[in-house]
Amino acid sequence: MSEDVGRIRTREDYRAARKHSIEDPEGFWAAQAERFHWHEHWNEVLEWDFTKPDVKWFVGGKLNITENCLDRHLEQRGNKLALIWEPNDPKERFVRLTYRELFERVCRYANVLKHHGVKKGDRVCVYMPMVPELVIAVLACARIGAIHSVVFCGFSAQSLADRINDAEATTVLCSDGMFRGAKEMPVKSVVDEALAKCPTVKKVIVTERVGWSVQMQEGRDVWLHEEWEKVDGNCSAEVMDSEDPLFILYTSGSTGKPKGVVHTCGGYMVYTEYSFRNVFQYDESDVFWCTADVGWITGHSYIAYGPLLAGATQVMFEGVPTFPDAGRFWQVVDKHGVNIFYTAPTAIRSLMAHGLDHVLPYSLHSLKVLGTVGEPINEEAWHWYKTHIGKGRCPIVDTWWQTETGGILISSLAVVTDERPSHAAWPLPGVQPILVTADGQEISDNEVEGLLCMKFPWPSILRTTWGDHERCRQTYFSHYKGLYFTGDGAKRDADGRYRIIGRVDDVINVSGHRFGTAEIESAINEAKGVVESAVVGFPHDIKGQGIYAYVITEGPVADAEDMRGRIIEAVVAGIGRIAKPDKIQFVSGLPKTRSGKIMRRILRKVAENELNSLGDTSTLLDPKVVDEIKEGRL
Ligand code: 7RM
Numbered sequence: 001m002s003e004d005v006g007r008i009r010t011r012e013d014y015r016a017a018r019k020h021s022i023e024d025p026e027g028f029w030a031a032q033a034e035r036f037h038w039h040e041h042w043n044e045v046l047e048w049d050f051t052k053p054d055v056k057w058f059v060g061g062k063l064n065i066t067e068n069c070l071d072r073h074l075e076q077r078g079n080k081l082a083l084i085w086e087p088n089d090p091k092e093r094f095v096r097l098t099y100r101e102l103f104e105r106v107c108r109y110a111n112v113l114k115h116h117g118v119k120k121g122d123r124v125c126v127y128m129p130m131v132p133e134l135v136i137a138v139l140a141c142a143r144i145g146a147i148h149s150v151v152f153c154g155f156s157a158q159s160l161a162d163r164i165n166d167a168e169a170t171t172v173l174c175s176d177g178m179f180r181g182a183k184e185m186p187v188k189s190v191v192d193e194a195l196a197k198c199p200t201v202k203k204v205i206v207t208e209r210v211g212w213s214v215q216m217q218e219g220r221d222v223w224l225h226e227e228w229e230k231v232d233g234n235c236s237a238e239v240m241d242s243e244d245p246l247f248i249l250y251t252s253g254s255t256g257k258p259k260g261v262v263h264t265c266g267g268y269m270v271y272t273e274y275s276f277r278n279v280f281q282y283d284e285s286d287v288f289w290c291t292a293d294v295g296w297i298t299g300h301s302y303i304a305y306g307p308l309l310a311g312a313t314q315v316m317f318e319g320v321p322t323f324p325d326a327g328r329f330w331q332v333v334d335k336h337g338v339n340i341f342y343t344a345p346t347a348i349r350s351l352m353a354h355g356l357d358h359v360l361p362y363s364l365h366s367l368k369v370l371g372t373v374g375e376p377i378n379e380e381a382w383h384w385y386k387t388h389i390g391k392g393r394c395p396i397v398d399t400w401w402q403t404e405t406g407g408i409l410i411s412s413l414a415v416v417t418d419e420r421p422s423h424a425a426w427p428l429p430g431v432q433p434i435l436v437t438a439d440g441q442e443i444s445d446n447e448v449e450g451l452l453c454m455k456f457p458w459p460s461i462l463r464t465t466w467g468d469h470e471r472c473r474q475t476y477f478s479h480y481k482g483l484y485f486t487g488d489g490a491k492r493d494a495d496g497r498y499r500i501i502g503r504v505d506d507v508i509n510v511s512g513h514r515f516g517t518a519e520i521e522s523a524i525n526e527a528k529g530v531v532e533s534a535v536v537g538f539p540h541d542i543k544g545q546g547i548y549a550y551v552i553t554e555g556p557v558a559d560a561e562d563m564r565g566r567i568i569e570a571v572v573a574g575i576g577r578i579a580k581p582d583k584i585q586f587v588s589g590l591p592k593t594r595s596g597k598i599m600r601r602i603l604r605k606v607a608e609n610e611l612n613s614l615g616d617t618s619t620l621l622d623p624k625v626v627d628e629i630k631e632g633r634l
Contacts, residue, residue, distance in 0.1 A: 006032045008278050008429065014416055017429035028430060029057070029459060033270045036309075037072050038063045039239045042266070048457050050484060053477045056243050057267035057459045064237035065246060065269045066143045069308035070103040071237070081313045084287070084336050085132045088179035088319035090328070094336075095132060099311070102136070104233050109133075109140035111231035112224065116203045118171050120145030120238050123248065125169040125201075127151045127160055127191060129178035130318040133207040133224065134294050137173045138304045142246060142265075145238035146171075149248040149260065152295025153178060153185075155576040157193035159258075163250050166260055167466055168200045177210035181323035188214040242266030248466045249297055251403040252516040253475055254487075254506035260466030261403050267459030268301075268406050269309060275407040275428060276306035279397050280340045280369050281414040287366070289315035290342040291329070296513070297403040298373055301460075302342060306407070321347050326354035330362035330389070340414075341389075342371035342399075346511040348381045348389075349542045359388050369414040371397045374512025375544040376500055382421040400424035400500050402486060403514075404476065406460025409433070410498050425497045432456040435492060440480040451504060452490040453483040506600065508537035508545050515579050517600070520547060523574030524581070527567045529553050534590050534598050535581070538607035546582035548607035550590060550629065557586050583607070583634045589625040591617065602626060606633055 006028075008014050021028040026045035033042070042061035048054065073080070078100040085095040097105070118124060124146045128134040134150075141148040149167045151160050164172065172195070175187045188206055192215060195201055204221040206214065216223070240246075246265045250258040276282060288307050292298035307314045315336050321329050329351065333341060351358065370390050377385075377398055386396055396419055399411040410433060412418065412425040419425060427433050435443045435450030443450045454461075461484065465472040479485040489501040503509060506517040517535040524533040531552045540546035549567070557563050564584045571579050591599045605614050611630055617623050 006035070006274065008413060008416060009281075011416060014413060014429065018427075021430040022432065025430065025456060029270065032274050033058055033061075033266070036063065036068050036269060042242060046457065050457070050477050050482050053473055055457045055461055055463060057457075058242040058270070061242040061266050062239050063242065063266060063269070064143065064240055065265055065305065065309075066106060066139050067237045068269055069139065069305065070099060070106060073099045073311045074103060077311050080311070082308060083132060083135065084313065084315045086315055086317045086319070086332050086336065088181070088323065090324065090331065097132065105132075105136045106139040106143055107235035108228060108231060108233050109136050109224075110143040110235040111233075112205065112227045113140055113144055113146065113171070114235070115227065115231050116171065116205065116222070118144065118146050118203075122146045122171065123149055123167040123169040124171045124173060125149050125151060125160075125164050125167065127153060127172060127174045127187065128207065129153050129175055129180075129187065129209065130293055130316060131175065131207065131209055132316065133175070135304050135316065138294065138300075143235060143237050145240050145244065147245045147247055149250070150295050150300070151250070152293055152578075153187060154295075154578040156573055157190045158574050159576055160190065161194035161197045162257060163260070164194060164198045164201060166250075166257070167248055169198075170200055171203045171205070172201055173205050173207070175207040175209040176212045176214045179210065179318065181320045184210055186212070188212075192217075240265045243463070245463075247300065249300060249403055251297075252507060252514045252519055254516055255518055256516075258516075258519065259468070259471060259475070261462045262464045262466055263406050263460060264463050267461070269305070271407045271458060271460035272301045272306035273309035274430075276302060276312075277310050278413055278428065279399060279408050279411050280342070280371065281416065282307075282310055282312055282340065284311070286339040286368070287313050287315065287337055288340045288342070289317070289333070289336070289338045291317060291321070291347065292342075292344070292373070297406070301407050321351055322354070325358060326351055327358035327361060330359055330364060333364055333367060334362050337366040339366055340369045340371070341367055342373065344374040344512040345372050345377040345381055346375065346543055348372070348377070348385050352381060352384045353542065356388060364389060364391060367391075367394050369397065370394045371399055373399045373401070373408075375509050376502060377422055379421045395419055398422070398424045400498070404462040405458070406462065409454070409458065410500075420493070420497055423493065423497045423499045427498075431458050433498065434483070435490060436480055436483070440483075446492050446494050446496055449489065449491045449501070452486045452488045452498070452500070453480055454486070455483055457484075508535070508547060510537075510545055510547060510579070511543045513578055515547070515575070519575065520549070520571065520579055520581070523571045523579070524549055524551060524567055526574055527570035529563065530567065530570075532590065534600065534603055536600055536604045536607050538583075538604070540582065547579065548583045548585070548603075548634075549581040550585050550587050550603055552587055552589065560586065585629070585632055585634050587625070587629055587632065589622055589628075591626055591629070592621045593619060594621055603629070606630055609633070
């Protein structure tokens with residue numbers, strides 16, 4: 001099959017593809033899927049029922065995603081670079097791996113896993129910094145049919161333990177420690193702390209990164225570099241069913257503990273490759289760089305899988321945007337000749353604040369396409385990105401999607417469809433968004449606002465939440481009959497472009513990372529002296545949203561700084577350093593309805609400093625508490 005099947009290169013192609021995908025979705029997706037290597041062809045393209053939910057793509061098909069990421073390219077692209085790994089410290093040497101070298105490492109790592117008893121269907125937790133072994137580990141799991149669950153290294157031992165236990169993982173893959181800007185941080189000792197509470201874990205495989213001496217538990221912990229020598233380099237791929245789980249990725253929602261979103265092999269493969277090629281208009285010689293961490297969905301779909309499925313060359317970066325200085329991204333772009341650059345609005349805003357002195361020394365002439373993801377991009381940041389990074393000549397793709405959607409659903413396609421600042425714009429062909437009112441009526445006009453839903457499945461839609469299918473149904477498929485509900489509000493302009501406004505549920509998006517208010521509150525409530533808390537988001541110049549916590553303590557707070565310190569410690573221990581509250585206000589009570597429900601709307605308004613639009617407070621149990629909260633606002 002030609003590489004160009006289904007490739008959308010013009011406005012006309014876009015219109016035709018979109019029409020085709022609506023009139024004949026199965027034919028549309030079958031043509032995309034034909035481009036891959038299947039051990040057995042599917043019998044049916046799609047079976048679906050959103051009420052259960054039950055969604056199956058490429059039913060009966062057999063494949064292994066790593067054969068499509070690696071083996072399939074060896075003949076034509078064996079010597080092509082797959083990965084250019086740029087370390088945290090620019091003085092350290094970078095690493096380049098060709099498709100053949102990456103293939104060999106994945107096979108060897110897969111044999112290490114097998115040697116330690118990992119089998120198809122076992123859950124393997126990957127807790128690693130952004131080193132090549134992270135991608136190799138993920139692909140090694142997929143090679144043997146083990147289900148990977150990557151946990152971002154900024155999560156605490158407690159969060160790690162919760163995720164390991166929920167998935168009943170048998171194996172943990174980690175490193176000794178990690179570099180992050182000027183800091184060195186532990187990794188293995190965090191795993192050790194977590195594993196004290198994880199009875200299912202039998203093996204830990206440790207990659208050496210910082211050279212620290214770490215404790216190795218006899219019989220449980222082994223060094224990757226020692227095991228590496230004991231196995232050979234051939235590892236045939238496990239033949240998987242289209243609907244066998246590929247991975248679990250935990251994500252926060254408005255209630256309870258994070259959910260394990262499950263993606264399966266066939267549909268996820270087809271969709272991540274399709275969206276990668278078309279959104280970024282990737283061409284064979286392009287160098288792609290996505291700055292996300294593999295610990296989030298963006299790193300899964302547009303580092304570990306999408307680019308490799310497309311046979312692309314990509315940069316993988318270990319460090320942070322501001323080390324050794326705020327020119328680091330642009331230095332890496334010049335150094336490796338990056339053509340397509342994909343990052344988060346929060347990073348753009350933070351670099352914008354550091355000033356143009358960090359941008360102007362670099363040429364950036366290799367750049368062709370810029371992308372953003374994770375949160376709405378404000379117009380000011382959009383224009384700065386367009387002008388100073390893209391030099392006015394690069395299209396920006398504002399890509400809207402979610403952990404649950406597996407790949408980009410709404411985005412302009414670089415060059416092909418036009419762009420408008422702060423608008424994700426149009427659905428990809430094959431994606432059918434609609435806006436509904438709060439009571440579920442479809443809004444069919446343009447120039448409207450509503451709740452964003454999807455009325456037809458796409459191949460990389462989540463299939464379930466690990467161990468709790470009912471929770472999946474309730475969270476995504478029960479609000480509006482027959483629809484997938486995204487949790488986002490959106491506008492649609494006169495030309496049909498979507499503009500995502502943000503979450504309409506109790507989810508806060510901090511620097512593009514999702515946290516449930518309930519999740520943060522329960523961490524805060526672990527601090528000694530805390531009676532109750534309520535958390536809301538508020539607009540933050542750099543992070544998009546910041547975390548504002550209202551806390552009731554046992555008796556008066558004598559030393560506010562000390563108490564704040566203890567609360568922050570509790571959040572760092574319960575969730576991780578990424579969820580630290582920005583503001584903590586001590587209050588004597590919370591605004592509650594007579595039935596005891598916290599009126600978050602009021603707390604949100606106070607945090608946003610919109611004190612004159614609190615709405616009706618007369619139905620509160622104790623209206624006076626609102627005055628106290630307003631006065632004490634931080
Ligand atoms: C990829 C990712 C998902 C939530 C989603 C939105 C928000 C993501 C955009 C965006 C406006 C965008 N997955 N979001 N992309 N909002 N414009 N281009 O971020 O599961 O971690 O978050 O992020 O609220 O529901 S995620």
